[in-house]
Structures are given as C-alpha cells and as structure tokens.
Amino acid sequence: MTAPARPRPRLGVFKFASCDGCQLTLLDCEDELLPLADRIEIAHFAEASGDIRPGPYDLALVEGSVSTPEHLERVRRVRAESRHLVTIGACATAGGVQALRNFADVTEFRAVVYAKPEYIETLATSTPISAHVPVDFELRGCPIDRGQLIEVVTAFLAGRRPDIPDHSVCFACKRRGTTCLPVAHGTPCLGPVTHAGCGALCPAYGRGCYGCFGPSGSPNMPAMIPLLRSDGMSDEDILRFLHTFNVDDFAAIEPPGALGGREESP
Incomplete structure (x- = not known):
C-alpha cells in the first residue's frame, strides 16, 4: 500500500x-x-x-x-x-x-x-x-x-538554523577587493559597524555604507564616532547619518553622551 x-x-x-x-x-x-x-x-x-x-x-x-x-x-x-x-x-x-x-x-x-x-x-x-x-x-x-x-x-x-553570517560590511569589501573608502578617500562609511548582506554594494561604487542592514553582531560604536568626526562630520551630521532605516538599533549601541546628550531623547 x-x-x-x-x-x-x-x-x-x-x-x-x-x-x-x-x-x-x-x-x-x-x-x-x-x-x-x-x-x-x-x-x-x-x-x-x-x-x-x-x-x-x-x-x-x-x-x-x-x-x-x-x-x-x-x-x-x-x-x-x-x-x-x-x-x-x-x-x-x-x-x-x-x-x-x-x-x-x-x-x-x-x-x-x-x-x-x-x-x-x-x-x-x-x-x-x-x-x-x-x-x-x-x-x-x-x-x-x-x-x-x-x-x-x-x-x-x-529544520535547521539559517546560515546567515553576522560579520560587518568591511568583510564583504575585502572579499570583492574594494578599496576602503575612509582610509583611501576620507569618505564617511558605516561599514565597520553594519551587518553584512548587501554585498558591499555602495562602497563598490564609491559611496560610503549608510547602514541599511543595521548594526553587526559586535559593533564598536565608541571607535566609529571619532572616525566619522575625523572624516569631517559634525555631531549633527552623525546623528542624521544614523537616523535612517535602523535608527532604534543604532541608538541602542551609541555611547551615552557621545553626541551631545542624545541619551536624554525620549
């Protein structure tokens, strides 16, 4: 049967x-x-x-x-x-x-x-x-x-766990041979703290990553903010940079007081 x-x-x-x-x-x-x-x-x-x-x-x-x-x-x-x-x-x-x-x-x-x-x-x-x-x-x-x-x-x-890597966009840039924009050109880029998954598309075409995949597994935001400042961004510019698709996630990992008291925001 x-x-x-x-x-x-x-x-x-x-x-x-x-x-x-x-x-x-x-x-x-x-x-x-x-x-x-x-x-x-x-x-x-x-x-x-x-x-x-x-x-x-x-x-x-x-x-x-x-x-x-x-x-x-x-x-x-x-x-x-x-x-x-x-x-x-x-x-x-x-x-x-x-x-x-x-x-x-x-x-x-x-x-x-x-x-x-x-x-x-x-x-x-x-x-x-x-x-x-x-x-x-x-x-x-x-x-x-x-x-x-x-x-x-x-x-x-x-019946298994999805195999989705939790590394940053910087890894994807290295894999496709893309020149690091902050190092070579002083271009502001959130790649070091952003979850990979886009294939590092924006950096490959000369545009800094703007974080559309949200924070990576272990983002080092205390180091990221001074780097953005060294690339010519003001604190107001940095807030706008982070205030996009994943604003709540990036706010959760931002060092208290690092951007002019934003921790007091409701």
Whole structure:
C-alpha cells in the first residue's frame, strides 16, 4: 500500500507598517522559488494572491513595524498561528525609518502630514515585531537580500538554523577587493559597524555604507564616532547619518553622551 503523501509546510507572508519592498524581494526570487513550489503551500501572501487561507502556518515571514493599535492585536494573532516566525527587513527588525517618530512628537508629525489628523489612529512609537512577540529569526536589510531570504526559507523547511553570517560590511569589501573608502578617500562609511548582506554594494561604487542592514553582531560604536568626526562630520551630521532605516538599533549601541546628550531623547 502506498503511504499517504505528507502535507506540505504552510507559508504565510504578512505585512505591517512598511513599503512592501521586502515582500517584493520574495516575489523577485522567481527562478529560486520554482524548485520550492512543490514543497510548500503558500497559504497567505496578499501581495501575490487573493487566495488567503487561515492558519496555522509552519513558517510566517513578517514585514513591517508595529505602528498602530490594530497592529498590536494582529501581531499576537499571527504569532499564535505560526510555528516559526521570521521578521524580514529593517521595519520588522528595528522599527524602520518610521521609528524616527520615537525621538519626536508624533502628534505634531500627524498634524503636519495629514489634513484631518483626528482620523488617524497611530501609536507614539514604531517598534520591531520582537518588542511584542517572540521571534525565531531576524533577517535584516532595507530591502533584504534575496539570497539570504532563500537561505532562511530552505533552512526552516529543512529544520535547521539559517546560515546567515553576522560579520560587518568591511568583510564583504575585502572579499570583492574594494578599496576602503575612509582610509583611501576620507569618505564617511558605516561599514565597520553594519551587518553584512548587501554585498558591499555602495562602497563598490564609491559611496560610503549608510547602514541599511543595521548594526553587526559586535559593533564598536565608541571607535566609529571619532572616525566619522575625523572624516569631517559634525555631531549633527552623525546623528542624521544614523537616523535612517535602523535608527532604534543604532541608538541602542551609541555611547551615552557621545553626541551631545542624545541619551536624554525620549
């Protein structure tokens, strides 16, 4: 007698506050996804299909930050329905560029941006998914790297930990033979403290890394800030340099008092 076929693992892809770029990275993996098509069931992926099926899910990929009261309720529901939950992209792992609100008055922002701010429901902060529910793995980037994404999906299908390196962008520069921009040209660059994954794309074209993959595993920010100053950046310039896609993550590792008392920010 032929044994019954084993059910395929069920994949759910969910969006919170984000630009959809990381979900589009998944859609761009056309050739890489074809070999997986018969091995997984895409049960929930609104960006790709209107065929939405209820949980439970074996693997949930979550893009976006928690920025509204509705998000708070929904992220807990997604977690409860998912065996494994992986956050993808800077918004989901670090609050995203919208986390700039965490250092300002969100009521003032809302009044400036919207003609009828009273109709807008939002939280005072934009926070990563891990601030609210347990997360099994975080895949960084803005947007994420397609090769790393495929590694994460296949790893969880195989029941193993994803093999994603935790070194800095400087390692990637050395591997592709890129001249160090700060050393050779005095170009400000966050490569020494930024998580690898982009292939050191910006330095390869003469632009300093601006940290879109967030802090590396052991960033030496006390050494990084004086280096940026020596490359001609003021403290205000450095704050703006860090106030991008991973503002909350870089703020967490910034030495207290190193940039004019920023530790007193709300």
